[in-house]
Amino acid sequence: MANQLNLSIDRSSPVPLYHQVVQGIEAAIHTGRLELGSRLDNEIDLAAQLNLSRPTMRKAMDELVRSGLLVRKRGVGTQVVSSQVRRPLELSSLYDDLSNNGSKPTTEVLSFSHLEADATTREALQLPAGAKVYHFTRLRKVGGKPLALMENWVRDDITHIDEALLGAQGLYGILRNGGVNFRLASQRIGAVVANDYQAPLLETPPGSALVTMERTAVDDTGRLVETGHHVYRGDSYSFEMTLVQR
Amino acid sequence: MANQLNLSIDRSSPVPLYHQVVQGIEAAIHTGRLELGSRLDNEIDLAAQLNLSRPTMRKAMDELVRSGLLVRKRGVGTQVVSSQVRRPLELSSLYDDLSNNGSKPTTEVLSFSHLEADATTREALQLPAGAKVYHFTRLRKVGGKPLALMENWVRDDITHIDEALLGAQGLYGILRNGGVNFRLASQRIGAVVANDYQAPLLETPPGSALVTMERTAVDDTGRLVETGHHVYRGDSYSFEMTLVQR
DNA sequence: GTCAATAGTTTGTCCTGACATTAGGATCTT
DNA sequence: AAGATCCTAATGTCAGGACAAACTATTGAC
Known part of the structure; x- marks a missing residue:
């Protein structure tokens, strides 16, 4: 077995060697060149085949084990x-999710304001008294069908946000363009039934099931950037994720 | 700053050095000895303080970054x-979750059978035709209050399962005792309203909101061990998780 | 024939060392 | 005083080596 993974490593590329290996093996698995359940050569041989050191090879395999592709x-x-x-739950917005899946979502901004944060919001985003935030609610539709009703609070010292921007682009896209590097988010997923405000907007009967999500996102400087409360139609949305045991 | 982390490393312990560091820093953060937002010494100094090499120190910090404690x-x-x-979503059963939180859950086995898997189950668990599985439904209560209604299918070539066992212990505990090392699970979380079968069992009105979870778990040999469909009372249960950007 | 000891393979852990890349402050120049 | 430039500190990447631990399969003994 001279060259099990048919990878070429570009040592002049700015992308780290271990990451090139990760991408290569991922591709090999997805294209079927590496069959599900098949055994890989041992680490030392693989490293030798690619002219890499064993720690570099191992680091690549570590990532693949963590993401659940290898055992x-x-x-x-x-x-x-x-x-x-396998669709790991990633730090992305609903807009990204849908765009990547080929659907074309539209966004309707139902309300928009730029105001002083109340006590609850200040606590959620750890802001000092008197700080201002953007507050807005949006309705997201896919193929003309309403899917999600979203209410968000965003700190205003990051980038300018207005109604037109929100109508054209996802929130996470706006914030990323504003220089935010998201690092982590904590969220809670639950269920409620649609009330009289939500039901007509989502074009679903009052009393039907909704998935709720509350999320707060943190950037690479530790700032709490955004918090939101979303509800999704239970008949058209669910959260899929892969959990990996460490 | 001579010794920022007040850790003692036991080199004769069987637990790896880097893991001792992980546990030590986690403890320091939780007890407040390391304040939120504070800066750590640089990797090289920290490694020197603990008489470790930098790669070992880095590996520990890598884990903490991945789990979202450090940036x-x-x-x-x-x-x-x-x-x-921060409560990361882990590969554990509801029983574990509740036990760890001090509540004492009870389990009522509503139905139990050991039968040949139907086509749907065979596909979900990737079993050959004619294979047998355990199939059972359970009602979990905490403090006398019903919380979850669970239906599961488990392959039968792992360990013996019977009604008495299920009443006394969580499913994941039984399987772990049977020698299963769980590696990953994929799950989907959504919402429905309670139907006439679910409502009385969960002691909630028909039409109230329920959180649904479908999960399939894989062990370290790649076997699909278990698949299940659970519903939780929406007014008393939600999934919390932390997502980390890589 | 069955069970136990043993050898070999493979991953797990840990070390030392080196250089690259980036962010941010200090310094110098204009 | 304002701007550009250099320097320093810190993390990021990579190499090569050594030994430990766990599992498999073979071999050997009874």
């Missing part, structure tokens, strides 16, 4: 995990 | 992220 066992070897769909 | 920035340093509660 390692000491004394035995490394396998491609044989499982079906 | 690193090249050229600047490493900070404790200033965020509130």
Whole structure:
């Protein structure tokens, strides 16, 4: 088995070697060149095949194990995990999700204001008294069908936001363009039934099931950038995720 | 700053050095010895303070960054992220969750059978025709209040399962005792309203909101061990998680 | 024939060392 | 005083080596 992974490593590229390996193996798995359940060569051979050191090879495989694509066992070897769909829950907005899936979402801004944060919001975003925030509610539709009703609070010292911008682009896109590097978000997912305000907007009967999500996002400087409360139509949206045991 | 983290590393312990560091820093953050938002010493100094090599120190910090406790920035340093509660979504059963939180859950086994898997189940667990599975439904209560209604299918070539066992112990506990090392699970979370079967069992009115979860779990040999469909009372349960950007 | 000891393979952990890249402050220049 | 430039500190990447631990399969003994 001279060259199991048919990868070419570009040492002059700015993308780290271990990451090139990650991408290469991911591609090999998705194209089927590496069969599900098959065994990989051992780390030392693989490293030698690609002219890499073992730590670099291992770092790449570490990432793939973490993301659930590979399974390692000491004394035995490394396998491609044989499982079906894998869509890890990523730090992305609904807009991104839908755009990537080919649908064309539209956004309707229902309300928009730039005001002093109340106590609850100040606590959620850890802001000092007197700080101002953007507050807005949006309705997201896909193919003309309403899918999500979203209420958000965003600190205003990051980038300018207005109604027109929100209608044209996802919130996370706006904030990323404003120089925000998201690092982590904590969220809570639950269920409620539609009330008389939500039901007509989402074009669903009052009393039908809605998925709720509350999320607060943190950027790479530790700032709490955004908090929001979203509701989704339960008959058209669910959260999929892959959990990996460490 | 001679010894910022007041850790003692036990080199004779079987637990890896980097993991001892992870636990130590986690403890320091939780007890408040490391303040939220404060800066850590640089990697090289920290490694020297603990008489460790830099790669070992880095590996520990890598884990903490991944889990969202630390934030690193090249050229600047490493900070404790200033965020509130963090409860990562882990690969564990509801029973574990509740037990760890001090509540004492009880389980009522509503139905139990050991039968040949139908086509849907065979596909979900990737079983050959004719394979048998355990199938059961359980009602979980906490403090006498019903919380979750769970229906599961488990392959039968792992360990023996019976009604008495299920009444006394969580499913994941039983399977772990049976030698299963869980590696990953994919799940989907959504919302429905309670139907006439679910409502009385959960002691909630028909039409109230329920959180649904479908999960399939994979062990370290790549076997699909278990699949299930759970519903939780929306007024008493939600999924909390922390997402980390890579 | 069955069970136990053993050898070999593979991943897990840890070390030392080196250089690249980036962010931010200090310094110098205009 | 304002701007551009250099310097320093910190993390990011990569190499190569050594030993430990776990699992497999073979071999050996009873």
